[in-house]
Amino acid sequence: MDLMNSTQRIKEKARQLGFELVGIAPATPTPDYTHFLRWLDQGHAGTMAYLQRGTGKRGNLELILPGVRSIICCALNYYTGDSLTPNPSPDIIARYAWGEDYHEVMGKKMQQLETFIHQEIDPTAATKSYVDTGPILERAHAAQAGLGWIGKNSCLINNGLGSYIFLGEILTTLELDHDRPTYDQCGTCTKCLDSCPTGALVAPYQLDSRKCISYLTIEYRGDFDATQSKMVGDHLYGCDICQEVCPYNDRIPVTPLPEFQPRPALLQAKKVASESEFKELIKGSAMDRIKFSQWVRNQEALKKS
Ligand code: B12
Known part of the structure; x- marks a missing residue:
């Protein structure tokens, strides 16, 4: 199978589905995994026991999907700006919760992309998609896929779209052309x-x-x-x-999606x-x-x- 061609077709489909960003990361443990383990040891997860439970999988994606080779990382802009009315204050309710549930909105698009892979790229490819709830380090994989860098606030930041973006991934056994990570652009800003x-x-x-x-x-x-x-x-x-x-x-640009208004x-x-x-x-x-x-x-x- 033509690796470049499959990669391009998947990316094109992702953009058609409305994802502003799409990139491919290798399904290897991310360098950030050791930070994650230290973070847990330091008690920084508080009472979020589910983060502790998925520890092994975060370090070894084979435990989630045997034969996994690539992670298709997607991002969806949810920024609705400040000039729209009515507009709640981000100080009271965080922006990510202003519109419809992103797990649903983005989850549907991820499923459509998975269907495309099975129908148009390779019916034998195994896939597993996640939006937020999976035992994987979404920001770290997105950074490896070149979607942006993990900023000092620990958010995935894209130079152009900023950080008001949701992340979603498809783990797949497909061999795809991997993207390169970008560099940390926070500089001296604190x-x-x-x-x-x-x-x-x-x-x-x-x-x-x-x-x-x-x-x-x-x-x-x-x-x-x-x-x-x-x-x-x-x-x-x-x-x-x-x-x-x-x-x-x-x-930063505002999202065109009515669901996130x-x-x-x-x-x-x-x-x-x-x-x-x-x-x-x-x-x-x-x-x-x-x-x-x-x-x-x-x-x-x-x-x-
Ligand atoms: C648990 C969780 C939370 C927790 C913990 C947050 C956190 N920073 O980990 C809480 C409830 C606090 C939270 C809050 C928010 N969350 Co949240 N959350 C998650 C979840 C489920 C897991 C995150 C995780 O694994 N954390 C573990 C720690 C170790 O990771 P980390 O803090 O990001 O640290 C990384 C780096 O900073 C680096 N690192 C860590 N230590 C060190 C040390 C050194 C020296 C270095 C160099 C690097 C380094 O490695 C780490 C691993 O990548 C993810 C979805 C997912 N499955 O990944 C969503 C996710 C991260 N959350 C998301 C969102 C939108 C939010 C909020 C903006 C919501 C809000 N407005 O209230 C805030 C942002 C707060 C913040 N500054 O992080 C989005 C982020 C999108 C983006 N652009 O980054 C995600 C990806 C969900 C999604 N699918 O879109 N969240």
Whole structure:
């Protein structure tokens, strides 16, 4: 099979499906894997036990898909800009949760790409696709595929699209032409580290989740103590501060996807108090990651701030 030709056809199809970025990484362990292990040892994952569980697979993709050779890495822009109205504040609800659930929107596109591979490239190729929930280091593979670099805020940043991009991958047994990684373009800038109000970026590229507002408002299930409550401040769901201050997120294009446009209901998020209102608010969005009890907890922290 013509390696170059298959690679080009897959990339072309990905672009047709609306992915702004597509690149191919080798299915070898990423150099970042050792950082991941150290990060876990340091307790930076907090209570996210699922990260510990998938450790072996993250280091050896053969355990996920025997015979895996390539990772097709895709990115989808979710930035909707600030000039659109209605527009919730990224200080209260993180941008990634403004529109429809990206797991669904991007997941469907990834499946379409998988179908294309089976129907048009090689019916014998095995594939496995992920958006967010798989036991793989998505940012590290995307960086290896040349989609951007892992910035000091630990986000995958593209010079042109910035970091408001979702990542998705197809692991495949297909031999494809691999892309080259780009270089770290953060330079001497430390705006993300300096701006994080809780000091969660404990060093460049290293996020201690236990201090991260995104983790506290979404992943952390317990009650807040006084310190945590103060840390969360005005944020009801997620946090974008380390991205809002990033110079690579100035003058970036807005997504053409109607699915990612802000849901008007979010403008009233601060007032949502009953469980039925909450269920309505999170329906079909990535916000359904949290339970009503967490929402109440986050609201109470906001009242105190
Ligand atoms: C767990 C998780 C979280 C946790 C932990 C975040 C984190 N930084 O790890 C919490 C809940 C805090 C979180 C928050 C957010 N998340 Co999240 N999250 C994940 C998830 C499921 C796993 C990430 C992981 O493995 N972390 C492990 C640590 C070790 O990785 P890391 O911090 O990125 O560190 C890397 C490098 O910095 C480097 N490194 C680490 N230590 C060191 C040390 C040195 C010296 C060096 C040089 C390098 C280095 O190696 C690491 C491995 O690649 C991924 C999906 C996936 N399966 O990959 C989504 C993912 C990373 N999240 C995503 C998003 C959108 C967010 C938020 C923006 C949401 C929000 N607005 O609230 C924030 C961003 C916060 C931030 N600055 O990272 C996107 C990121 C897209 C992008 N452009 O980067 C992903 C890829 C989901 C997706 N499919 O789109 N998330």
